[in-house]
Amino acid sequence: MSVIVFTVILLLGSYFAGLLGSLTGLGGGFIIIPLLTLLLRVDIHYAIGASLVSVIATSSGSAAAYVKEGITNIRLGMFLEIATTAGAFTGAVLAIYVPTHFIAILFGLILIFSAVISLRNRAEQIVHKETFLSKKLRLGGNYPANGGAIEYGVSNIAGGFFMMVFAGIISGLLGVGSGALKVVAMDGIMRIPFKVSTTTSNFMIGVTAAASAVVYLQRGYIHPGIAMPVVIGVLLGAISGSKILVHTSSSKWLRWVFAIVVTVLSIQMIYNGIKGNI
Amino acid sequence: MESKETYNSPIPLEENQQKGKSSLKDKDIQVIIGWILRGGVAVSMILVFIGGVFFVYRHGYSMPDYKTFKGIPFFVQNIGGILNGVIMLKGQAIIQLGIILLIATPVIRVAFSAVAFLMEKDYLYTVITLIVLLIIIASMISGNAG
Numbered sequence: 001m002s003v004i005v006f007t008v009i010l011l012l013g014s015y016f017a018g019l020l021g022s023l024t025g026l027g028g029g030f031i032i033i034p035l036l037t038l039l040l041r042v043d044i045h046y047a048i049g050a051s052l053v054s055v056i057a058t059s060s061g062s063a064a065a066y067v068k069e070g071i072t073n074i075r076l077g078m079f080l081e082i083a084t085t086a087g088a089f090t091g092a093v094l095a096i097y098v099p100t101h102f103i104a105i106l107f108g109l110i111l112i113f114s115a116v117i118s119l120r121n122r123a124e125q126i127v128h129k130e131t132f133l134s135k136k137l138r139l140g141g142n143y144p145a146n147g148g149a150i151e152y153g154v155s156n157i158a159g160g161f162f163m164m165v166f167a168g169i170i171s172g173l174l175g176v177g178s179g180a181l182k183v184v185a186m187d188g189i190m191r192i193p194f195k196v197s198t199t200t201s202n203f204m205i206g207v208t209a210a211a212s213a214v215v216y217l218q219r220g221y222i223h224p225g226i227a228m229p230v231v232i233g234v235l236l237g238a239i240s241g242s243k244i245l246v247h248t249s250s251s252k253w254l255r256w257v258f259a260i261v262v263t264v265l266s267i268q269m270i271y272n273g274i275k276g277n278i
Numbered sequence: 279m280e281s282k283e284t285y286n287s288p289i290p291l292e293e294n295q296q297k298g299k300s301s302l303k304d305k306d307i308q309v310i311i312g313w314i315l316r317g318g319v320a321v322s323m324i325l326v327f328i329g330g331v332f333f334v335y336r337h338g339y340s341m342p343d344y345k346t347f348k349g350i351p352f353f354v355q356n357i358g359g360i361l362n363g364v365i366m367l368k369g370q371a372i373i374q375l376g377i378i379l380l381i382a383t384p385v386i387r388v389a390f391s392a393v394a395f396l397m398e399k400d401y402l403y404t405v406i407t408l409i410v411l412l413i414i415i416a417s418m419i420s421g422n423a424g
Binding site: 086138 | 304308313315316323327329330333334339354355369371373383384385402403409413414420
């Protein structure tokens with residue numbers, strides 16, 4: 001396949017990956033890696049490198065908008081970034097020793113798990129109680145809503161912190177943002193309102209990905225010829241996605257379409273991983 | 279209407295605003311962080327795009343082999359080589375410079391946060407932010423060694 005054909009296919013594929021990733025909140029990486037490895041037969045290390053770069057672009061781009069709105073809890077994000085960057089560092093180191101077919105299987109499993117999480121209905125929850133650690137670290141906060149400010153507290157900091165280490169390892173090992181795992185840590189374990197957990201998770205994804213990207217960059221995983229169409233395509237797709245999201249009232253059918261796509265892709269990744277094709 | 283006393287609010291709004299009696303307020307920090315992230319992504323994307331145009335124009339019909347992992351071309355392996363390539367308008371070098379800037383964007387955000395927390399006299403969070411920065415630096419050094 002010539003450079004020009006490869007670039008055009010990858011640009012289009014990445015655009016749709018970014019679009020779907022932004023509409024469903026799963027992120028573009030989950031489609032980019034199967035696209036590169038299964039369809040274009042690119043080595044999984046190159047795929048992880050390119051995906052990681054696109055993750056930084058989309059999360060930084062959207063975090064810029066959220067931070068200005070004042071919903072993102074910067075202190076909480078900063079504190080949990082200790083966990084995610086330490087995890088990402090570990091993940092990038094593990095990636096040298098873990099066989100590629102195992103990475104493919106793990107990718108499939110995490111992908112299914114993330115799809116299930118994204119389909120779940122999330123009810124708004126606000127905890128007003130403050131734990132000792134949350135008070136000490138001043139993790140609670142407030143966010144603007146209906147002209148006022150909603151105050152919230154943060155529970156089970158230790159549990160959330162450990163989940164974030166795990167999210168970081170997965171992000172570093174698989175080259176994805178692992179937004180779904182970060183959301184589990186924040187709204188499932190730490191009981192943070194989902195508006196805050198979604199934006200704060202997004203805020204952390206860029207730094208987490210950067211912590212493993214610095215390793216991959218030096219190891220030659222980030223190839224300019226592959227990363228170029230991926231990062232441009234995913235970012236443009238994500239921008240389109242955020243525009244559409246404002247105009248559609250219900251994206252429920254779309255999430256189901258995505259769930260089906262994701263299931264097929266994860267089964268393919270697991271199957272090819274077991275067969276040793278990846 | 280619920281009165282304010284019915285729950286125990288974590289950080290009262292007033293306190294959050296008072297904290298900004300020094301030169302830098304939380305709100306300003308949010309605006310600057312937004313600006314760093316947006317600017318970093320915009321500049322790096324422009325570089326990646328320009329590099330991509332050069333790369334596809336020059337090598338559009340060559341057949342790359344990405345099936346087996348062989349690392350990256352020699353001239354983009356270190357920053358000296360990349361800068362040299364940028365001067366010679368090599369597409370892949372310009373793309374790689376854009377990518378390095380993109381990866382640096384969130385790291386610059388963290389470094390700025392450390393300074394901002396220090397100016398706010400929030401020493402606890404200055405330390406927390408420096409720990410994050412140290413982990414990223416450690417990661418960078420380990421990658422260099424491996």
